[in-house]
Amino acid sequence: MKKNTFGDRFTQHQNQSGPICPTDAFRTGWLETYCEKIAELKVFEDKVPNHVLVNEYEAGQGIMPHVDGSLYYPTVTTISLRSHTLLDFYKPLQSSESGDGTSQIHSTSLEERYMQSLLLEPRSLVIVRDDMYKVYLHGIAECKSDIMTDKVANIDLCETANIGDNLKRTTRVSLTIRYVPKILKAKLMFGKKR
Numbered sequence: 001m002k003k004n005t006f007g008d009r010f011t012q013h014q015n016q017s018g019p020i021c022p023t024d025a026f027r028t029g030w031l032e033t034y035c036e037k038i039a040e041l042k043v044f045e046d047k048v049p050n051h052v053l054v055n056e057y058e059a060g061q062g063i064m065p066h067v068d069g070s071l072y073y074p075t076v077t078t079i080s081l082r083s084h085t086l087l088d089f090y091k092p093l094q095s096s097e098s099g100d101g102t103s104q105i106h107s108t109s110l111e112e113r114y115m116q117s118l119l120l121e122p123r124s125l126v127i128v129r130d131d132m133y134k135v136y137l138h139g140i141a142e143c144k145s146d147i148m149t150d151k152v153a154n155i156d157l158c159e160t161a162n163i164g165d166n167l168k169r170t171t172r173v174s175l176t177i178r179y180v181p182k183i184l185k186a187k188l189m190f191g192k193k194r
């Protein structure tokens with residue numbers, strides 16, 4: 001999977017292995033337009049997003065379940081382009097206090113921690129916020145097709161799929177668009193790993 005980050009009004013490039021999103025999209029203001037459209041939804045209160053992560057996935061590629069970390073405003077918006085994908089959500093590992101005051105992490109398999117998925121259709125925008133963003137893990141399985149089940153929480157809202165369909169993945173480009181408070185942006189620019 002290729003990653004590219006655009007911050008500071010999209011001029012700062014990180015983790016680059018060559019731009020995977022035509023820089024013209026940035027020069028011509030295409031991306032800025034979409035950031036402004038997202039800002040109009042007031043998902044970042046009165047803020048306009050200032051940070052874009054571009055990921056490109058070949059069919060069969062995914063991303064391990066993870067949380068994005070506290071560097072970002074607790075809302076993330078993602079535009080999916082070209083292919084659909086399934087974004088899977090998982091419960092975090094549970095821990096409990098033992099008698100001696102130490103905490104114990106209960107190991108459970110990812111399969112047991114799986115909750116539900118969202119179908120991200122091509123040209124769609126998804127907004128993930130609050131606990132779904134801060135508490136639960138998200139990931140994309142490494143597979144080339146996805147069978148639609150009742151675990152796909154938004155299936156009734158999707159125009160391109162019904163339960164029982166087997167959707168073949170092709171190359172997908174995702175634009176993860178967020179607002180990063182200024183004070184935290186400096187940390188990102190110095191290459192702090194997320």
Ligand SMILES: O=C(O)CCC(=O)C(=O)O
Nearest residue numbers: 053055063068078174176
């Ligand atoms: O590509 C996506 O939709 C998710 C990407 C993601 O979770 C990340 O880069 O942290």
Ligand SMILES: [Fe+2]
Nearest residue numbers: 066067068138
């Ligand atoms: Fe993520």
